[in-house]
Amino acid sequence: MAELSDIALVTQVAVLRDKRAFDQLVRKYQSPVRRFFLNQTLGDEQLSDDLAQETFVKAYLNISMFRGLSSFSTWLMRIAFNVFYDEIRSRRQTDDVDSSAAAKRLSTSGDANMKMDIYQALALLKDEERTCITLQLIDGYPIDQISRITGIGENTVKSHLRRGKEKMANYLKANGYDRK
Secondary structure, three states, X not given: OHHHHHHHHHHHHHHXXXXXXXXXXXXXXXXXXXXXXXXXXXXXXXXXXHHHHHHHHHHHHOHHHOOXXXXXXXXXXXXXXXXHHHHHHHHHHHOOOOHHXXXXXXXXXXXXXXXXXXXXXXXOOOXXXXXXXXXXXXXXXXXXXXXXXXXXXXXXXXXXXXXXXXXXXXXXXXXXXXXX
16 A cells, blocks of 8 residues: 555656655655665765755656656665765775764764674675665564565675674673673
């Protein structure tokens, strides 16, 4: 039912350029998109907001390209994924940002210790591992949708998930979190 609603809204935006219909899509998906970016940027709220805004601008400008071969949320998250990796590529080319800046931001952010530890554990992961972990464990996407969003094969997604979970578990266990 919700899927039909998304398709109806997308059609209104694509055909009529109905900004109210697009606003409904933004309200529905802004939290998941922003949460995706917060996890990818290790809690950088300003950058996450900027990337989310860029994602929705690109979605609006390209909404006529949506073919309905996947859900609208998968299509939108694919745009978010591409926006994030464009950001990574541009940073690597300009100033090769180091992870100590993220660690410093985490240690001075005033967030709860658990949130800090989760972000620090996420910081240990390779970009692909972090993306797969956040899409599955935080956003609840199944492996086949993660594969469509990232363009990575399902078996490779499974490998990234396994390695990412193992690295995070080891880090958290070493920092006092233990399953009992």
